Amino acid sequence: MPFAPLKNDTFLRACWRQATDHTPVWLMRQAGRYLPEYLATRAKAGSFMGLATNVDYATEVTLQPLERFPLDAAILFSDILTVPDAMGLGLSFEAGEGPRFARPVRDEAGIGALAVPDMDKLRYVFDAVASIRRALDGRVPLIGFSGSPWTLACYMVEGAGSSDYRQVKTLLYSRPDLMHRLLAVNADAVAAYLNAQIDAGAQAVMVFDSWGGVLADGAFQAFSLAYTQRVLSQLRRDGADGRPVPRIVFTKGGGLWLEDMQPLACEVLGLDWTVNLGQARARVGEGPGGKALQGNIDPNVLFAHPRQIEEEVAKVLNSFGRPHTDPDSTGPTHIFNLGHGISQFTPPEHVATLVAAVHAQSRMLRA
Template sequence: MKNNLFLDAAFSKQTERPPVWMMRQAGRFMPQYWEIKNKYSFLEMCKTPEIAADVTMLPVDLLGIDAAILFSDILVTGEAMGGDLSFTQGVGPKFANPVRTAKDVEALNVDCLSELQYVADAIKVIQQRLNGSIPLIGFAGAPFTVMSYLVEGGSSKDFKLTKLMLHNQPELAHQLLAKIAKVTAEYLNLQIAAGVNAIQVFDSWALALSWNDYQEFSHRYIQEIIANLNRKDIPVISFCKGSSVFASIMAEAKPDVISVDWNADLLNIKNALPAGIAVQGNLDPHILYADKAVIKAQIHKLFERMRGTEGFIFNLGHGIMPDIPFDNVKYAIEVVKEFKY
């Protein structure tokens, strides 16, 4: 690997500056993304290896980040298991056949790895194009987050139906989560076999859960997934919106990195974690709307706070919003790359 900054930081080694990549770095804030998106549906983009590679490479070529992340979606596992998935502009993902009864859970197929072969094919194309320049991150949605989309039938503000299942039918919820966890571990191992250099698990909606429910319905399945990964030389990043609350539990699953949202002091989180767990984050993405002087000052403030810390990857506390100016994202990455400890 020509640029080892990301992998070194993920394995808690000292780096001359923090490595940088950003969640949703290949996305809607880029005019070049829309040039592709206007020709194909979102699922066509994900399922056509050459197009997925084109999108994955956009931030590599245009932003000069230290790690690429596979262009895909957290819900492809739900679709592979039998979910009727569609994406509509302005609406988001929808499952036309929500999973709400024992019969629905029973019908989900866990022997569905062949349905996800297009992801392995995309990884191979991307790695040919990267040609050892920077690492490629693979990913999957965590079981609770995927479950919430399957049960709600799409996005939700309050996760009412999901929480009803957790509380009224916990055994059914566990059956559903166990199925998703099995598929997710196999899917991530498929990505590792295809050639990704790191893995991130996204539990995007964990913050909807109470402390006890997070332990029972999210953490135990992430722990199971990480324990089943072929992770030799492959760092595993655990992210959830809510990591500022749940970091101490997340650490019990033994990830290499915990990605932290912007609601916490990153150094305090790092110092409270077991030795050898790196942190990733945690700039508030809204700062990227601000003036460039503000962006630079906020990044430097974070870096001064983290000075001397081994195992720190710069990222946002969540993904880039679609209407953040491209130039601001590019500038933020330049600020990071010019910084030296």
């Protein structure tokens, strides 16, 4: 389907390690509970899933932060657990408790019965992607996303969020064969899901390996990284408009393994706030095979006074250093983001301060 020409391609250019006139910025969970307009729309929807499964509401809340802030990308409003929900695990959201599955999988029978779901069960997501892309009218690119195979497995086995990952790690160590079976199904399902988002109009896709960092060294490579690569290797390279689609991987707590992530079939690596950007640039961001880097200010910086926010933005930008500026070649580039999702208690005016500071200071860096 025809989409409007892109007016601001700064984010996509940075993904491809091309020179930009400023450092692009977007925020994980930028459409969310810190915005009063989001809370009003969610109240109309009646529940989180009522919001996420309604194309009009999902479109509305995706665009809300762009009406307030000059962000350089939009990200689909959805949830990382839509895929296992489509597998029949029974996703619900309890007030104050977060997501929960009615039917977690913890044994041979449960895991053996899993299969890549019919993507028609997730049609509401793809319809939302197309609707958002049209509503953006070329303002900024649209990012689609999914949870990683390992992160989905954590919720599918635990049945909810966890503080110790006892159930999923017990399965990993006692029955690695079952864990590999579960992760293989998840990887193929996530690949099909992201490809359907690309077909619907997503201009970049991101894999959230939110719980990769809870794994031991060795286990991360075998049970998380290998299956993230299985997803990436299956993804379509061109979008609905015929343009190439960059791939982003964010592993929270993954700073120890940047060299292991370097060969991933992706263009961008996201970093949490524990990683020094300059060191990450030296490790994986330089040279012809380097990755663009995304991140990585601590979300809690947004609770500080605006003057402190501006100072912390400067620290992050200076840590990365002067980005690539030659328009005729590729080189090290940075996409500014939080090191994880924005807190629901964040003052919106502090987000405005951060976005303005990133744009202004990053232009000065290039001068």
